[in-house]
Amino acid sequence: MPWITKDSGTINIDRRDEPYLNDTLVAEIRDKYLPRYERKAGALLPALHLVQHQYGWIPHQAMVEIAKLLDMAPADVIDTASFYEEYWLKPKGKHVVAVCRSIACEFCGQPELTDAVREHLGVDVGETTDDNEFTIIELECLGSCGTAPVMLVDHDLYENVKPEQVAEILTKAKAANAH
């Protein structure tokens, strides 16, 4: 729901001395992405992806830094970032478990799958476990309806998932490095 009002740019920004956009990230945005677009703002989505990949979420300070790098107003960066569902503007767990809830999945066993994930982790959809390892979310169509129900754990898609496989999949994800 991108139109639900999210925290705006007027809230206090937690500052830290060390910039979020370190030299490697700046170099990657400047050398790899900026030349691709006629206007600098074109590199915004890739830049946000990079920051999220590095820190797991996109802190406000990082958005201000991106704005400076791309010659944009910080408000414009927040405007864009708050529209897209995939960008986390608040910290999340180390791993994200996204269960698809769209048409094919819902009628091929998604409710049972969500229940199994919920039960295994002990938290509800939209919540993060106490040890900060997992966040559960439900997403609209993940584009693998032929193998419903599906679930995306970090960057890996699991197809035809049965509720009894959840424990094994999540244990494996926990052992692997977070993205």
Added chain:
Amino acid sequence: MGKTAYDGTPRHLLCKRIPTPPFGDWNDRHYVDYDEYVATGGYVALRKSLAQSPDAVTQEVKKAVVRGRGGAGFPAGVKWTFLPPVPEGKAPGDPGAERYLAVNADESEPGTFKDRLLMEFDPHQLLEGIAICCHACGLNKAYIFIRGEYYLQAERLERALAEAYEKGIFGEKCVQNSDANSGGGPRFRVDCYVHRGAGAYICGEETALLEAIEGKRGYPRIKPPFPAVEGLFGRPTVINNVETLCHLTLIMDEGAEAFMAQGVESTIGGPPSYGTKLMGMSGHVERPGCYEFELGIPLRLFVEEHCGGMRNGKAFKAAIPGGVSMGILGTDQYDAELDFDIGRKYDVLGLGTACPTVFDEDTDMVAVARNISRFYKHESCGQCTPCREGSGWLYQLLCRLTDGDARAKDLDLTLELAESMGSMPGTTICGLADGNNFAMRTIIQKFRSEFEAKLKPAFVTATVGAS
């Protein structure tokens, strides 16, 4: 003149290198790299098109009537002719003469999973299509806008792109900029990039997609100006679906006739449905998955013969022809042919992406409607009030129906609300609300008794003995 009905013989054009039943086993699917692609006849079509003038290529594509595979079914060749000519004395890409191609790989429509197959296993086919399109229309940069959740597919595309750059398909020494470009077209550098989205269904709408590449919120633009004139960064832009571009390889390799030999003519006097189509079957069938068939295959034949029939021997109840926006086919419409006539013949919005979702007799259609309305509530971008508010209201009404708290007037209100939103009634900018509108309307029209059964009984005051 082509056929008027599907002749029952499966043919694979897009899935030549992607094993797909009945010719192959999908467990054998693997990434086709540059060498394997070239060894199996790849990049021949590109060289053949470069030997022709851009105009000749456009005319060939126009002749083949490649109707857009992204859902709207607009002929690709016609779309290309809307582009203004390159300014005189300039080549595409010169300052002031930038021209773009935006490839729509934002496959987010529930029920649809066809482009992922092409990008995951045979991305060079797409890259070749892109290079042909860039030659035909004089486009110097191509952006493949891929949805954020397709991590593996984006990786594979990057890998294929790296190979293509190395082999001189794109980049400074690209084919357009070399002696291979002998058909009289201008010489210029062509670049191709992957641009990842970030989880917004609306970015599949062509102008919202452009906004997303420009780094803005994915709000659809008011048209005109159309993207062909003022698109990405205000430049002339072509927007095509992944599958549409992949079809160019066959057309330029074997000619428009080879493409037109597949598929069917319209039986109701409309434009023809030529070519094959990737069709992703999902729902309650024995063997769901992505298949390739000629357009015009009847849904019953598809399910019974190729997907092993309905799951657990249940009976067919309903199907969505191609993505939830298209509305629903009723129980008596099992024989519907999957071609571009379907909209007018079977009272749905259209063929959409031709990826059917099939429901068996045990399915609760009210729950289906609720799921669909939740999707639209979630994905409305919020720009136009009828869609933003209406989709939320529809969802609330359907929740009330599923909970058994609804009265008869709520059902009429649902219909009235649905009919008032969309670009067809003229109340919204883009067609997202039309999808919502059609889904709700067709599902209530075709399964009204199920909705009525969920209504709360009305209390009627009866006075005994009154006359």
